[in-house]
Amino acid sequence: MYSEKVMDHFSNPRNMGEIENPSGVGTVGNAKCGDIMRMYLDVDENGVIRDVKFKTFGCGAAVATSSMATELVKGKTVEEALQVTNKAVMEALDGLPPVKVHCSLLAEEAIHAALWDYAKKQGITIEGLQEPVNDIGEK
Helix, strand or coil, rough: CCCCHHHHHHHCCCEECCCCCCCEEEEEEECCCCCEEEEEEEEEECCEEEEEEEEEECHHHHHHHHHHHHHHHCCCCCCHCCCHHHHHHHHHCCCCCCCHHHHHHHHHHHHHHHHHHHHHHHHHCCCCCCCCCCCCCCC
């Protein structure tokens, strides 16, 4: 059912935790399944993500997609991080069962929400980034 990579990222999540004084924080969730993801970014003066951490409340696939998403954006510019899609997360994990695709969407949304918070704090606009809205009541 789950790929070896999904099981590895669930059993040994990368970049789990919080960043003190983050450059940006994004929280997203899905009220239907109960998954909640929070992503923390530490962005340097050149717009490069030097550190990223996550906290996820949810199923194994939610933890695995959060972990993989952090791996995909670490060391990237904010513009490059914006290009990380749920499809890229799924491909990096060698796929997800159809009923767990929503977890990869949450991971993409968490990245975008953290980037939005970063841009807001910096007073900048990131081309192509839209204000996040999710169904856990946060904006």
